[in-house]
Amino acid sequence: MNRNGRNMKFEKLSKKESFPYEFLLLADPSKELVDKYLKQSDVFVAIQNGETVGVVVLFPITMVEAEIKNIAVKPALEGQGIGSYLIKNVIKTAKQRKYQKLSIGTANSSIGPLYLYQKHGFEITDIIKWFFINNYPEPIYEDGLQAKHMIILTKDLTK
Numbered sequence: 001m002n003r004n005g006r007n008m009k010f011e012k013l014s015k016k017e018s019f020p021y022e023f024l025l026l027a028d029p030s031k032e033l034v035d036k037y038l039k040q041s042d043v044f045v046a047i048q049n050g051e052t053v054g055v056v057v058l059f060p061i062t063m064v065e066a067e068i069k070n071i072a073v074k075p076a077l078e079g080q081g082i083g084s085y086l087i088k089n090v091i092k093t094a095k096q097r098k099y100q101k102l103s104i105g106t107a108n109s110s111i112g113p114l115y116l117y118q119k120h121g122f123e124i125t126d127i128i129k130w131f132f133i134n135n136y137p138e139p140i141y142e143d144g145l146q147a148k149h150m151i152i153l154t155k156d157l158t159k
């Protein structure tokens with residue numbers, strides 16, 4: 001159940017199911033980069049009343065560390081707790097899989113995600129300066145703020 005009171009399910013997509021690119025490209029505009037990490041990742045979806053309303057992608061870095069590569073919610077349903085639902089469930093899954101650390105990278109301009117991840121216990125652990133300038137062909141702006149640096153946040157799953 002999420003904040004809006006409707007029943008939600010968190011499910012892993014089977015390898016046979018097609019990827020929900022309409023969601024994945026909201027969080028990451030480069031299909032090339034998305035396709036690269038999807039090969040080695042598990043994709044989880046939030047289902048509400050039979051409809052996919054969000055997606056989160058878990059990528060193994062090592063035996064003990066995983067990374068959230070992508071998280072996105074159906075635009076019309078933002079702000080209703082689905083992002084928090086996805087984060088909580090992917091943390092739970094990572095713990096069940098015995099990962100000790102879970103990391104996520106976001107832009108300096110992604111104010112909502114920076115809030116959301118810190119609210120769920122992620123701490124800023126690194127900054128990759130000029131990442132978005134050096135790796136994307138077009139400038140990216142969010143709420144009038146240019147995405148320049150990648151902020152890495154990490155959650156200690158052993159606590």
Ligand SMILES: CC(C)(COP(=O)(O)OP(=O)(O)OC[C@H]1O[C@@H](n2cnc3c(N)ncnc32)[C@H](O)[C@@H]1OP(=O)(O)O)[C@@H](O)C(=O)NCCC(=O)NCCS
Pocket residue numbers: 026027028071072073074077078079080081082083084085105106107110111112113115116119
């Ligand atoms: C980021 C995203 C997944 C959040 O999903 P969501 O369903 O809207 O999130 P929630 O409703 O669970 O909100 C979580 C919290 O963040 C807060 N929040 C959301 N956007 C915010 C903003 N711009 N500034 C401050 N707080 C914000 C909410 O108020 C809420 O706080 P609360 O739990 O204290 O009430 C969603 O906005 C999205 O898909 N964005 C586009 C894709 C994207 O940018 N992905 C992340 C790439 S790093």
